[in-house]
Amino acid sequence: MNVCRDKSGELLPEYVKGLLEPKEMNKVADHLAGCSECSSQLRVISLFEDKVLPEPGPWFWTTLPGKVTAQIEARRRGKTRVQISVWAGGLAAAAVAVLMLLQPGPPTQPQTGALDYSFMEIADPFPLGVEEEILSVSGMFMDDLEQVYGLDLNVLSDETVVTMDLILEGDGYETMDDETIRIFEDLLEEMTPKRVGKWVMS
Amino acid sequence: MSENRNIMTDQTTLERELVSRARKGDSKAFEDLVRMYQEPLYRYLCRLSENGEDAMELTQSSFVKAYFSIGRFRGESSFKTYLFRIASNTWKNTIRDRGRRRSIDIDQVSIASGDNPYEEVVRDQEHKKFWSLVEELPARQKEALTLRIREGYLFEQVAKIMGCTTGSAKASYHHGVEKLKLAFEGEDR
Numbered sequence A: 001m002n003v004c005r006d007k008s009g010e011l012l013p014e015y016v017k018g019l020l021e022p023k024e025m026n027k028v029a030d031h032l033a034g035c036s037e038c039s040s041q042l043r044v045i046s047l048f049e050d051k052v053l054p055e056p057g058p059w060f061w062t063t064l065p066g067k068v069t070a071q072i073e074a075r076r077r078g079k080t081r082v083q084i085s086v087w088a089g090g091l092a093a094a095a096v097a098v099l100m101l102l103q104p105g106p107p108t109q110p111q112t113g114a115l116d117y118s119f120m121e122i123a124d125p126f127p128l129g130v131e132e133e134i135l136s137v138s139g140m141f142m143d144d145l146e147q148v149y150g151l152d153l154n155v156l157s158d159e160t161v162v163t164m165d166l167i168l169e170g171d172g173y174e175t176m177d178d179e180t181i182r183i184f185e186d187l188l189e190e191m192t193p194k195r196v197g198k199w200v201m202s
Numbered sequence B: 001m002s003e004n005r006n007i008m009t010d011q012t013t014l015e016r017e018l019v020s021r022a023r024k025g026d027s028k029a030f031e032d033l034v035r036m037y038q039e040p041l042y043r044y045l046c047r048l049s050e051n052g053e054d055a056m057e058l059t060q061s062s063f064v065k066a067y068f069s070i071g072r073f074r075g076e077s078s079f080k081t082y083l084f085r086i087a088s089n090t091w092k093n094t095i096r097d098r099g100r101r102r103s104i105d106i107d108q109v110s111i112a113s114g115d116n117p118y119e120e121v122v123r124d125q126e127h128k129k130f131w132s133l134v135e136e137l138p139a140r141q142k143e144a145l146t147l148r149i150r151e152g153y154l155f156e157q158v159a160k161i162m163g164c165t166t167g168s169a170k171a172s173y174h175h176g177v178e179k180l181k182l183a184f185e186g187e188d189r
Helices: A007-017 A022-034 A036-049 A058-089 A092-102 A117-123 A128-137 A141-149 A158-169 A178-190 A193-201 B002-023 B027-049 B052-068 B079-098 B124-136 B139-150 B155-162 B166-184
Strands: none
Touching: A007 A022, A007 A036, A007 B139, A022 A036, A036 B124, A036 B139, A036 B166, A058 B027, A058 B052, B002 B027, B027 B052, B027 B079, B027 B139, B052 B079, B079 B139, B079 B155, B124 B166, B139 B155, B139 B166, B155 B166
16 A cells, blocks of 8 residues: 655645645645645545535424434333333343442442453353444443553453443443343343352452 | 634534533433534435435434433533444444445436536546445445545544544555545556
8 A cells, every 4th residue: 555655645635625725735736746646545535525415305404303302202211111121020130230220330449450351251142233232322431441440451342342331330221222222131131140240349 | 713713612612511401311402412413414424324315314313322322421522523423333333234235326426516626527437436446445444534535534533433543544544545546547647
């Protein structure tokens, strides 16, 4: 891969849009005249930039905020039902779920001592699609997790880290949709309270 | 220039206030955030998904996900960056769930007219080849190109949205550019 090291090459997206100051525009133009790499990159950027997007129309823009709110309300109602079923279930898995829901949140001090990564074996049979769903709803929490818990997350996959996020934070239900909650509960059934307890409390 | 800065400051203040109220469960405040960012979010998802209908669905579900995880948004980046990151993950999940990418209707791809420093007339064949190559790009490369070129984010911001290092975002971008250059291979220059 040939990449031009001249700084002008980094400004090509702004150059195409005409966002640079006149002096910079001229400087980039001069560079382009003598650099085939940047010239062909400019060609790619221009084509990529110029695509016309379909316009959904005013109806979409007007109704979207209300639709989002309606979906949020529907999901909230669904979550309540799931939580009630967890409380009423009386199964070992339900007890685990309740334990996690009652967790007050991440500890204020980083945990010390050797961490038991054997728990992570549980994440292995986790269906791939669910891992990704959890990854998406968990937003930016991975960095926070590393700071709060003082963990070395480099040894783990992103998906596993986010699974930890849900377990440790205890409010995973807040960010999961109904389908994810269902599969997450199936996962809980595979865990023994001892293993979860060991992880949460260690 | 200072007028623009004032407008930006007003928007930032308004955004913070709306986020703060939405975190407390004020759905009207969240609706205002939706109104504020629905168009840029739709356009971003449209560029990623290459399909208007998909982009409409993804926009709605991204906002819903953002609502349920807003408690974790700490204001270290802009709400828009946070929203774009959730949207990126939502789009990637959709691709994986389907097991394939939706085909671009290449015949419907058109070029915008207007002022552009690059004034070469692009031939139809080359154009189709180009968008076929875009369709084949790995998700991360397409995401990096979209964020850098179409959304105008700097690489540091691209990396934040993609959840990777700046170096990795740059590498994805440059690998994507290299692949798209193949559209011009074999032609006389």
